[in-house]
Amino acid sequence: MVTSVKSLGVALLGCGTVGGEVARILTQDAEELTSRCGARLELIGVGVRDTAADRGPHVDRSLITDDLAGLVERADVVIELMGGLEPAGSLIESALRAGKTVISANKALIAERLAELSTAAAESRVQFSYEAAVAGAIPILRPIRDSLAGDRITSVMGIVNGTTNYILDAMDSTGASFEDALAKAQELGYAEADPTADVEGHDAAAKAAILASLSLHTAFPLSEVYTEGITRVTAEDIASARAAGYVIKFLAIVERVEKDGEDFAAVRVHPTLLPDTHPLASVRGAYNAVYVEAENAGSLMFMGQGAGGAPTASAVMGDVISSVRRVVAGGPGRTETPTCVVTSLPHSLAETRYSIAVTVEDRPGVLEQIARVFSTHSQSIESMSQSLVTDGEGSGAAVLRIITHTGAEGDLRATVEDIHSLPAVIRKPTFMRVGGN
């Protein structure tokens, strides 16, 4: 008896760093992949905008095309690595509607249109997978969606952007300013020439929206993610955090918050002080890590490479093999669609601890005035330390660094405003959120 192995046509849309690696793996490991998924994966085309560019040794020139729609039409499996909302979105949607298996690593698109594309996949009974969209090689979406499907996730905290983790880590270990650390990151290729998406938090916000949607079984809108980048973090912030036993990490945070018997989602992206004993505190350089808390599982942590060609391609290929196994086995693909409506908690009601820096005239009575403002707003102070100003701002000034107990962001902001209006306060207080306990 001759066993014939089914052959499936694979379309690769986009051929940058990750696409090149996917093409390499499809070629180099073809035999092994065939035995693992039970079908031969035949790369039938590589869709790019610029057909003249060199795509490296693993992409046969004859496969290159700029007719993306035509390529999708001929394929059984579509791997979308172009990025951006369009034409990626239309191509994926038409592929799903035509019953093709789709794999994407496009966080911006998925953050915007996850529910809609999942519904399209479910209607066509095909699989739509996107593990590589969050935290590169780290298996995080599948564990959240499947392994924790019978549990209730209460919070997710992730270092999901390697560029900003590299910058903060460099500032921490060398004492460099944000600008110098960014320049170094650009020099080493860890940051792009235009670093806005990373340092302003847009990249992390997209990942936070995806994590929120899957963790809370809902469709969490990207526009509801409170986003604050790392551009205002100073070397001084990092040094004083360290002195107090904290490190500053740029986190994507998803919290399930119960108010009056109803579940809300508090989803935000901002620099966060973490106790230096927290598992996320020791995640260095360009690594990513995600810390998940669930009612029954307790705390889980996942760590690995969050970017780069081969690591991201590993996650893409995991999705490819998993969904092709399903195609081979027969029966519909499986894609989750939202089962809950979870409303976003207004950011002013989100509760956390805070670290506040107040520059004041160094004279008696000031501390008491400041403490009174905190108590007026029912904000409870956990610790306070004072240091004299040495940066030429004038003698007779001191910086108070206050860490609070948990309170609502709205109350904290009101407290900061009122402190700012005290005559002894020299400039507007700055604050940062404290997490991890």
Next chain:
Amino acid sequence: MVTSVKSLGVALLGCGTVGGEVARILTQDAEELTSRCGARLELIGVGVRDTAADRGPHVDRSLITDDLAGLVERADVVIELMGGLEPAGSLIESALRAGKTVISANKALIAERLAELSTAAAESRVQFSYEAAVAGAIPILRPIRDSLAGDRITSVMGIVNGTTNYILDAMDSTGASFEDALAKAQELGYAEADPTADVEGHDAAAKAAILASLSLHTAFPLSEVYTEGITRVTAEDIASARAAGYVIKFLAIVERVEKDGEDFAAVRVHPTLLPDTHPLASVRGAYNAVYVEAENAGSLMFMGQGAGGAPTASAVMGDVISSVRRVVAGGPGRTETPTCVVTSLPHSLAETRYSIAVTVEDRPGVLEQIARVFSTHSQSIESMSQSLVTDGEGSGAAVLRIITHTGAEGDLRATVEDIHSLPAVIRKPTFMRVGGN
């Protein structure tokens, strides 16, 4: 239009700590689970040996039965938490052959019969899942099987037994002996009255066999796992490891080893010196963690609670919901069967670094004799330190602690034998393996 939700009968076999938690979740979270998986899960029976025992508030007494085979026959979904090879094995096999979805947390059984039970599941086109069998709440088997399905795993190192990690950690932090740390662990409920399965490594060996089978897409026999427990680890071993910058962890190790163009598997369980900077080195107490290296993904780490009722129940319920979603969607369940034959590497050929302790007479020339034995066996020394013996073994004696570069276990053992036969060597040298770099 009335939407009718399908109802599936769930049989729970075994109702200890984990079973009780599974029953609680099925009851308390019924509504949420129904919306997530699209079917109502109805607990139709709890099979136990002792029907008179109290099973807590979440198990309706009328559901208790000792007719396990009859219960399996009536069920759509079978959750096996009895442990042991029989009758669990026969019950699972008959359930799979009858087309029922099966979830198990039974590491001993799965280590023995994974390939066979997976084949039975594949033949009946039903799903057989066992995430909870390794590392409790940590999603590790699904990431290995699915997320890394398009990559090539080169090694897995896991702290997969909480009892032994607790004991070694206690020895490390308090300086206690193995016996005292074990007694403390028993007092706190971290170790059983008969701790053999944990401290002799049988539990970890079963998990190593499962990790090897899934990582290497093969059927790795439990009998081929080299197993050495922690009973001979001394407080002195731990102190001198720490002085050299290492911690001793009890690891399950899977390595893909290429010899003459063919892949072999080196699978072993033993106390291991890890550099104190290794991610696994800081895993404390009863926590579990698994460190995976793959060709494209690079290094990944997974950490969480490896035992306990609720955490293990979380993993079981993740399998339940995932497989029920498949039942609801229709089409065959998916269970991997081995696709490769990977031969076990004879343990004498397994290569690692070693830490060797030699008690010698403290006189000139001894060091040279010992160094000569190492070079005779082509074993390369990385570092050596000497300390005088203070334990009443007599003055004039010293302990040499030698760390080697990578070499084969057979050569190391021959080296140790030859050193033992030197007249200046007072007792048989002991050695421990060094990992993590």
